[in-house]
Amino acid sequence: MSEYENPRPHYRLWPPSPETITSLVTIGIAVACIAAGFAYVGGYLTPQRLTQARIIDRFEQINGVHPGFRRNHAKGVCIAGTFDSNGNGTALSTAAVFEKGTTPVTGRFAVAVGKPFVPDNETEVRSMALSFRLRDGEEWRTGMNDIPVFPVRNAQAFYEQMLAARPDPATGKPDPSRMQSFLAAHPETAKALQAIKARPFSTGFANASYNSLDAFRFVNGAGVSTPVRWSMEAVDPFVAEGQAGVNKSSPTDVNYLFDDLIARLAKGSVQWHLVVTIGTSDDATADATVAWPETRTRLTLGTLTIDRIATEAPGNCSDVNFDPLVLPAGIAPSDDPLLSARSATYSNSFRRRAAEAKTPSEVQVPNVTKGASP
Amino acid sequence: MTHYQFPAFSRVLHWLMAVMILAMLFIGIGMVASVTEYHWLLSIHRPLGIAILVLAAIRLLNRLVRQSPPLPNGMPTTMRFAAHGSHVLLYALMFAVPLVGWAMLSAARYPVVLYGAIHLPPIAPQSDQLYSILRTAHTALALTLFALFLAHFGAALVHRLVFRDGVFESMASLRSGRRER
Incomplete structure (x- = not known):
């Protein structure tokens, strides 16, 4: 005959014996400790901790809430085309995108501001985001900017810099003393901003080059991991802003950057070369404020051809979070802390905008490119 | 006299999944509130979630084909109802949470990467x-699921420390289920 150990368990709790009270209190404390640990890990007990939600909150404080739009790089347009690999990348990475052949690409051009209706002449940084659809369902997403280095090293500095650079509601301009004290505490940012300001500024999206800024690692078939940064280098000849008759301070068209791109694509496809810079053990991978020496080996891995452009809409690039850590096998994150921070905050921005009703984009593409919707 | 116990395989599954699910809940809540730690937590979260889904399926089959020890005689009806109901919910959530996670990534057009090229x-x-x-x-x-875990954990300790009815031991004992004492 089978029986439980205690043939006459007592299920009556009232009136409680002193032992019962002691046991229940002990159990309550144990349960409460686990719940408190959970709340702590979730950030509920540390309101000062920098979380992805707080970074996106700050974007909203500064730019306002624009339902349905990305919290940064809000004004943009969808593009599509192909990447033709020359096979040179296979020595460095097992990623199928680098084998000789063609990979379909969709993407997005944007200006690096969190306001979806900002006039183009008020922006200083342009971005190219791409999603390579590899065979077998793998994907490589990358978001690149047309600046040589990133202004900050990590998320905390980014968060502080946003506040320091925030325009004063009274004057409409940032308070110079706040920026000065931020730069005094962050000399790496002062240096990076000099390099960013000194860069040649092209007339538009098509003749600009875009940089990954963050370092990544290419991993080859032998398991060798190589630090890299990549760029999309424009094939269209560089023309500096101001030389081509574009008056940046008072353009007749507030969307001149996007409208120029639409007109350029109406004439034919636009190309960029994918160039990787190969880092050495001397090069910092965890500091995107520092450029690697000019002498580093640069290898061209293929050509990006963009031939289609479309207004952001459900079903195209509008639905895509260009998370820089969506990577195929053969490309791995480096120890750059900005990568995880970008991945985390983009996911928060994506979550918020996905829940919101959509407003039509400022950038409207007339039906000039034949029916091809990226 | 035989000790009332879950079969050894059931106990192994229970404790393995207990550790995995609790880790998963802490990783999940920590991940969405983190910045620098987000990526490595996420890279554990996805494969661990799928592993839990697979184990939940094995566990459900195991539960259906193998006998579980009956609840002790004399246990009040409300307590039996709470015990059965909470277990049905626990099983449902072991499936629902990872499946909803997988579907959610699909709807967002994220690739559901488990490791390297495996997706x-x-x-x-x-x-x-x-x-x-x-x-x-x-x-x-x-x-x-976390609230239910707390209730499950608290109830298990009440069985052990207050009721002393052998229910806790039926899952927590290290003894082999079949051997005579």
Whole structure:
């Protein structure tokens, strides 16, 4: 005959014996400790901790809430085309995108501001985001900017810099003393901003080059991991802003950057070369404020051809979070802390905008490119 | 006299999954509130979630084909109802939380990468609205699972320390289930 150990368990709790009270209190404390640990890990007990939600909150404080739009790089347009690999990348990475052949690409051009209706002449940084659809369902997403280095090293500095650079509601301009004290505490940012300001500024999206800024690692078939940064280098000849008759301070068209791109694509496809810079053990991978020496080996891995452009809409690039850590096998994150921070905050921005009703984009593409919707 | 126990395989599954699910809940809540730690936590979260889904399926089959020890005689009806009901919910959530997570990534058009080139196909159509609903559901179900875990853990200790009815030992004992004492 089978029986439980205690043939006459007592299920009556009232009136409680002193032992019962002691046991229940002990159990309550144990349960409460686990719940408190959970709340702590979730950030509920540390309101000062920098979380992805707080970074996106700050974007909203500064730019306002624009339902349905990305919290940064809000004004943009969808593009599509192909990447033709020359096979040179296979020595460095097992990623199928680098084998000789063609990979379909969709993407997005944007200006690096969190306001979806900002006039183009008020922006200083342009971005190219791409999603390579590899065979077998793998994907490589990358978001690149047309600046040589990133202004900050990590998320905390980014968060502080946003506040320091925030325009004063009274004057409409940032308070110079706040920026000065931020730069005094962050000399790496002062240096990076000099390099960013000194860069040649092209007339538009098509003749600009875009940089990954963050370092990544290419991993080859032998398991060798190589630090890299990549760029999309424009094939269209560089023309500096101001030389081509574009008056940046008072353009007749507030969307001149996007409208120029639409007109350029109406004439034919636009190309960029994918160039990787190969880092050495001397090069910092965890500091995107520092450029690697000019002498580093640069290898061209293929050509990006963009031939289609479309207004952001459900079903195209509008639905895509260009998370820089969506990577195929053969490309791995480096120890750059900005990568995880970008991945985390983009996911928060994506979550918020996905829940919101959509407003039509400022950038409207007339039906000039034949029916091809990226 | 035989000790009332779950079969050894059931106990192994229970404790393995207990550790995995508790780790998963802490990783999940920590991941969405973190910045620098986000990526490595996420890279554990996805394969661990799929592992839990697979083990939940094995566990459900095991539960259906193998005898579980009956609850002790004399246990009040309300307590029996709470015990059965909470276990049905626990099983449902062991499936629902990872499945909703997988569907949510599909709706957002994220590749469901487990490790390296190993990834799963999408199980939901791409849709912002669907993603938004599933994303909210994923958190709500996970928090329900955590609350249920706390109740389960608390109840197990009450069985051990207050009722002393052998229910705790039926899962917690290291003894082999079949041997005579």
